[in-house]
Amino acid sequence: MKLRLVLILYMTSGIINQVMCQVPSSINPSLLKGAWPALWITSPGAAQREYGVYHFRKTFVLSQNLPKSFLIHVTADNRYRLFINGKPICSGPARGDLFNWFYETVDIAPYLTEGENTIAALVWNMGTLAPVAQISNQTAFVLQGNTAVEQIVNTDASWKVKKSKAYTPCSLDNAERLKAYMVVGPGDQVDGNQYPWDWELPEYNDASWNAAEEITHPEPEGYGTDNRWTLAPRNIPLLEEHLLRFPLIRRTTGMKIDQKVLTGKKPVIIPANQNVSILIDQQFITAGYPELIVSKGKGARLKLTYAESLFDKKGNKGNRNEIDHKEINGNYDIFLLDGGNGRKFRPLWFRAYRYLQLDITTNDEPLILNDIYGMKTGYPLHMNAAFSCSDPSLKKIWESGWRTAQLCAGDMYYDTPYYEQLQYTGDSRIQALISLYTSGDDRLMRKAILDFYHSRTPEGLTQGRYPSNRLQIIPTFSLFWISMVHDYWMHRQDDVFIRQFLPAINEITAWFNARIDHKKKMLGPLTWWNFIDWDNFNDWGTAPGAANGNSSIITLQYAYTLNQSAELLRAFNHNLQADENEMLASDLNAHTYWYCYNAKRNLIADTPEQQTYSQHAGIWAILSGAVSLQEAQSIMKKMLEDKSIGQVTFFYRFYLTQALKKAEMGDLYYDGLEPWRNMLKLGLTTFAEKPEPTRSDCHAWSASPDYDFLATICGIMPEAPGFSKVLIKPALGQLTEATGMMPIPSGKVIVKLKRKGPNGVQAELTLPEQVSGTFNWKGKIITLHGGKQIVTI
Template sequence: MLKKTLTALFLMFISIAQGQEISINSSLLTGSWAANWITHPAAAQRAYGVYHFRKHFELSQLPASFIVQVSADNRYRLFVNGAAVCSGPARGDLFNWYFETIDLAPYLKVGKNTIAALVWNMGELAPVAQISNQTGFLLQGNTAKEAIVNTNSSWLVLQNKAYSPTSLDNRERLQAYMVVGPGDQVDGKQYPWGWEKNGYDDQAWLAAKPISDSVPIGYGTDNLWTMAPRTIPLFKESMTRFPSIRRTNGISVPDGFLSGKMPFLIPAHQSLKVLFDHQVACVAYPELLLSAGKGAKIKLTYAEALFDQDRQKGNRNEIEGKEILGNYDVFIADGGQERLFRPLWWRAYRYVEMEISTRDEPLLVHDFYGQSTGYPLTLKASFESSDPSLKKIWETGWRTAALCAGELYYDTPYYEQLQYTGDSRIQALISLYLSGDDRLMRKAITDFYHSRTPEGLTQGRYPSNRLQIIPTFSLFWVSMVHDYWMHRKDDAFVKQFLPAIAEIMSWYENRIQKDKGMLGPMKWWNFVDWDNFNDWGVAPGAEQGNSSIISLQCAYTMKQAATLFNAFGKKDDAEALFAAANELNYGTYQRCFNAEKGLIADTPEKLSYSQHAGIWAVLSGAVRQDAARNLMSKLLHTSGIGQVTFFYRFYLVQAMKRAGMANQYMEQLEPWRHMLDMGLTTFAEKPEPTRSDCHAWSASPNYDFLATICGIMPAAPGFRKVNIAPALGSLSWIKASMPHPNGMIYLELQKTQQGKGIKGKIELPEKLSGTFYWEGMEIELHEGKQVIQL
């Protein structure tokens, strides 16, 4: 049992550490650990470097369990007796440095055992998502039984000089923002092959240097890292092979190579390029198995798509006249047998070009494949309809969401691997609706909570080693907390965020110009959407004051915050926020609505108009329900106004639903059909030309198929009740299932009477009731099976 003195924060950590399904010794959360953080005694501590740590110990009998906590800065990969065990840590910050809890018993044997860890620090070249203090490794036994492996000076360490950073010019070569860190160049002749195995000779290795105590949150002084339990599951790996080779120059590659059954030989003093096509985008550790070929250079270049001479991607399936540009790794063979090259970090790719140049010795290439990895989202939902083309959108959207889910909700796995609030809100709803898994959503909400600045705003992306504040994204964070509250009964988790929400709302309240009832000049980067406004996506009026878009988004969010405060007994705060929201709605409508055009202008000067302003006018309630439909019709059919890109199409659909236009949703799927026609296998960041081919905010149709077409929405906080208001549009029938905290929701519906009626079946899980809506009619729903006939 935990001591009563544990803080609420510790209780939260204990409850959500269930993601690892192994119990943490409670004493490790209430004071200093016995293990030390250790490092290399002579290496520069904040510079680029790759290190190996080893520890030998004897066992007279096999234990039933052997649980340890493990972490590192920047990253680690843990081995026991040569077998890979896990990787980590999940990214956080120095105040919340995560550790994994692992049972090593399945990897142990009677007699001599070796625990080994590959640890690396990318230094100043680290990904922007990587926060760091200095090179370090930590392993702590769960109880006295495992204390024999605690990190201290009895561990040995070696700096691996085979590694050097490469692929440092991608930002220039791709002419795009790319901040995922360098590629790896590995010189095989300097690599300590077999370093992780039991019989390796480590007599020349140095004793590791202890550098810091290890302590959990709430304890310690002069902490370099403050430890917190990992709150998401460990990631597994599974082999993924390339289905095809699209082109070669030089030596032909045998057909059996792709299946791992037939190696091929490259003679001495030869060059070869092979373009592998995975056919769909993936996230994986590429693994290349080689023999001989001393001095041969192998370069692996990874890309989402190829580029033509004008640097355009075009149809992603077409390769003629196109070249590969992107992140790459380099391996220089040492001539040994069955050398396995694998980069330190996974790569995102559809295409991989293998470029080989041999020297005085032929090179034998045994195999090349990937080990796919990522957050273990499990698809539990299903959707079928009378339109078979929706199946491809559903499958592609799920792939997009899955590849953008790791230890964070990545905006894009190829270019950034950063967690942005605007992206994460949409990604979290997809996770809830399709997998029922809320753990990564909880981590994202908590990460942004930890990112808060002295002004009270959250950072726009986090974890991040560079400061970025997007005030509109702080509003999305509040919406994300509200979403969680509506979909999960978890009051203790939500309640802790109320003070932070109050600070964000106060920041905005202080910027309301009382004489105008709109927000005044705004600081920081007031991003709204790409392809509109200016090159940075900043809303008109944001910097000078009186942006209708931000004023109305603020009103929408204030109402959500007020609902939360009201639910948790903060009645006065709720009333004040409702009043502020109404003030913003009234002032913005009065100054920005153009009656002649029937549109909301971006600013009171009425020089520009956008779908974005109208969307927030509808969602915030600035326009009456009876006027919302007319406004939305104008937004959908008026040319010459700012158009939403894929990010804001999520909010366009929400506004259509609020205006009673959900039946027109099917008409909004053309951008996704176009992406599929262009050969994309994941959905892109924005319309062509796009930087990222995999951007999870564009997977919103997967949520909308269930929340809009099927019309499944929570009708009470914690999803205690459900509303089902199907909007089939041009579809004649739908069949779907969706995870709910109590079980699964099933529905099967078909139009009747030329689309005016509906019939079918609905099944709700235990203890769930709700209401079914169709064309102004209602049916009360109860747990279990029921027949619908209207």
């Protein structure tokens, strides 16, 4: 179900603040039911699928009676930044695909004046250098007024356009230099001598610019016969931007630089013919647009390099706070100065960084460094939950996990903001649960579910990551997509949204069903990339038996997912199919247990040959119900003790925790937080992709403590679909006290726990008035009602 959105924006003190209101009636219905009067436009003579940056403008006149509302709908391929009378208004679009090309709806009335007004857009197409997350048709821009009053600004040949000669791509060898998979697109080299300064202002003279070339009329979803893009209203809020100053210069070479330059109140003069390097430390990883304001310095070259951490000569990171004998290596931008005053340089797209190094080479004219700062950006994911406990060290884990989750939330869930900015199902399931528990915001989760739904291939599987301009299929991640839909069903009430996915769920389970080895009643050979976890199995994290057949890990995950699909199907009255899925799950569990359980080792082997063992196999045996509670506890104990078997990394620790809870061993969760404590000891400010050595220092699947502190330690879980009933089943471990508060659809759940002796507890519990629930303390069950209550056991 698409949302129809109105985005109302306002500016204060030079900082862009973006606010979204859902007003379903505000989009003109005619724009949802047929071709738009406006036209997609482009730059004439330009290579439409190659790298290029373009300036679009239109000047129009308004009478004395300024409108109270002036709604426009705007989008571009690849991306745009919109200005009204020189003021930046919004950026977009949210990434989708050609069948779901999102557009933003904004009210620009607050920025309009009597008489002449100028609306302008910076549009860019990265061509073959585009990020892997970027799907594209050709360079294009469209802006549509909502009604006849606003259609004065519709894009057509009356718009002017200029292809920029200032921009060329740079930092093209990131993957080679960093020896890592990095696909976020190029850096920007901007030549100030070629840049049309003040082009977005009303007084700029665009007489020499070309008339825009008209392409075609836009078509909304469900309409059109020859669509190049099929438009859909943006279904998430705009990304925020906030001023974030750099706190500290860590190192300089060439000359001494006063720290006060970072305040913007004390410019620094760089002499002529000088080489100066300034290493700046944000002190935590962030995502933002670095903005640099300079004057004079004609012929100077400025290079901004961005990194999550510094590297020693061997390429190791070590403690992230330490800089001695380390250098920066990463993505960079280059600015070439024209000697003008107050020149502002900003990259087209945001950069992720903790460290930023500014390398300055001046020519014959001194340069004035007026200011350097960042405009922090990201999805408006706001903390609406709270957690505290008797161990104050968990506060730092909570804060770093939250920062990780925020940085990995943009126009979709990012696996890592620095290296990929791709949305993977395995990552997104965990990210979505963190979002629900910490913020209560489900919009990015809904978009992720829809994105993967739109990614399906003819085989029926979802793609492993999407949006993506390269095909990647991870069959296990298709199973995680079903789990993600199940999570949404349990945490939110929206039957219409869920029902549309049932056929796709059936297609995924049927794909696996067709590949069952009927002799062993386990999954046979599987195609594509059957990724499980890093640092185990082989260099690609592929499960043993995936290629040749009879992987216990994937078979048991399939059984787990079949049970979840059965619950969904039964909820929508597909009882016969639900029964079939449950029976198949039981059959797969029984045969996998028969072939892979080793009684002597008390472990589940990865394959029937029982040559290798892993925690992963035991986790899925427990979660799928392949073993009894008593067996689950015995297997879990052995899995935690035996370090010779394949160990989970940060990704699969989420599922290890789920298995602990299923085995009634949740109290061991607190003891398992050592990996996060170790990351903090290494100076990480966010949580890494995997144990050292790691590529990414910020990877959202590792932020699971921000979910588990509430869902495991405080024990807050949905007991019925839609969170219509609440289960509170705490697992304090060695903690003596814990307090948690989180939003659910009907209000807030508050849990205050205090141990009473070695086995007792006093709990102060508050549920929304209309919600009932259950309190479970070590098997002792108490029924809860809405409102506040105190329970002592």
